[in-house]
Amino acid sequence: MTKLELSLALRTNPRVQALVDDPHAIEGVRLRTSLLPPADTFWRQLNFQDFDISEMSLASLTRLRLQGDDTWVALPVFPDRRFFHAAVVVRADSDVRTPADLRGKRIGVADYSMTGAVWARGVLQHDHDLHPSSMTWFQERTTRLSHGGATSFRPPEDVEVVQIGPDDSQRRMFAEGRLEASILFITYKTMLDRSTGSMDEANVRLLFPDDDAEKARAFGTWGFLPFNHCMVVRRSLVEAHPWLLLNIYKGFLDAKTTHLAALQEAVRLHREVGLVPASGSTDVDLFPYGLRANAHGLDTLSRFFHEQGITPSSFTVRELFDDRFASL
Template identity: 25%
Template structure:
């Protein structure tokens, strides 16, 4: 049996792996998680895990190290539509994406966090707002975050980026108007509390995101599962890991499909069955796909955005980043 230390956040679709319901064939796996998924990322980069969930940008930045330590399995534990991740100060005059040009924009955690790469790419592609047309302040949204020193932090020439001061939060800076807008995986607490000073750029972001999917076919992924290169050469091992993650996901998907027959009475959210049916019509039976084929368009788009934003020294391809044994998935 191969012994592996595996790090992942405990999502509903990874729970069967973490609790041992699903085993990885031929592997004695020790699963570990953390309250913050970024802690899993850091531990993987520092060498604590053999296999682990990594934010896509964190993973891709390692390709510019002297020796890139990881390859990716086409498993995407975290994905989310990201038009909803843009917040504005209501006195800033920003009512259209093009209004972001010339403004000071906060960004969660680091310049080019996973939602930020997606949002900046969409703003550039569809609204001609490139990163060099804004000023950037990096930090924590609801709690101060120090600068990450465990991963490369490239900033392209011509882009104005600074870290928030000690003790500052981007949510507070947005509410006071010291920054005009914010791109963040975390929702500002003051917005949740009903502050009139903060709003989403897209009030009906669900409709915007559904239209984006209809037009592009992209359901943006944030994270991937990375494996150390010395293990990636074992085709049987990587296929076993892939199958186990897929089986764990299928257990959860099946619960949703079968739950529809009972109007999802085990779910606390009212009208959830109607939402599930609408999502299923739009996204299809496999609404959270793994594998290279079903995700190549989205992955290639992220790789292009990452390079265009100065976060990758060269334009990477799926063939560069995924383990060879799983390129046919």
């Protein structure tokens, strides 16, 4: 059988590495893979539809679908997860010690509508009583070079979002004392961001000094690691090749299974020599794929989208995904 030659764009991580390493990992497909920062992948897909398969922002994909654009079919493959609120940074010399101290402050953000920022604001609101309207937001990405600009996002009326000028940046505003904090300070290079680089160089520190303890607390409260991206495939390809969608899903699932098997073996060996407590469990899959295992996370993200003006209340994130995943 002649294989489909398809392009793939994503940021690598251990759960997808086996697929990245093998261009034939998806049955019936030969992949041409580009390893890109998520911000660049999303912007290129939103503006130019450059790749057949890619990682995609759930907020941006939702915005597209609400505008009637169904170029992409979403797969319930969530390649990256974290508690984004635990990465909030403040000026190193700031007197901000708790989330409550951020009320009335000037907060930087790369792209106000980005999914990671939605998760961070949602947890801060529900767990720490810090509503987005209680702060002034400064967005670094311009309308032309942003996901919000590509999807015509406008912030809700009760939230003030100020555009940082093209010759300014979050990093400079921190240095000059014009910002108190930043939500999702992006350290790696992208085409869209001007403040990349280490946090130490920017003279900032984490809002939660013991961020591991805060992540453990949040996991105990919410019961899952928040996800901000899914995988998408060009709809015209799925319509022309009905077998393709589930083959792609299986390819990503197999790659994750390969990683988890290696991880379990490493943990077993560490237990044998006493470096990992025998009581510690690694049986919980913190990166589940499929709709059923992610129902709570999808419903929570839908609620945060509604509350923060990303979507109307009539829309749920589950609607993004093809019916073939309903039972998975």
